[in-house]
Amino acid sequence: MVASDVYNIAKALPKEEFIKLYNILRTDINKNNLKIRNKLPEFTKEDALRYLLENHIKKNRTNRTK
Numbered sequence: 418m419v420a421s422d423v424y425n426i427a428k429a430l431p432k433e434e435f436i437k438l439y440n441i442l443r444t445d446i447n448k449n450n451l452k453i454r455n456k457l458p459e460f461t462k463e464d465a466l467r468y469l470l471e472n473h474i475k476k477n478r479t480n481r482t483k
Contacts, residue, residue, distance in 0.1 A: 427438055 419477060430438065
């Protein structure tokens with residue numbers, strides 16, 4: 418059986434049954450200690466530029482002057 422087939426069948430379930438299926442799957446995942454990646458915090462372009470400036474560009478300049 419393929420996950421995409423099961424997904425299409427699950428989408429056809431009534432709302433109550435879909436919720437029951439979700440709870441069963443969530444319980445099984447927790448029992449098996451499967452790790453679900455935590456979502457990363459959202460970064461803006463400004464955050465990324467600030468990180469690069471503080472951690473990479475400044476360090477490269479100090480290394481060149483040595």
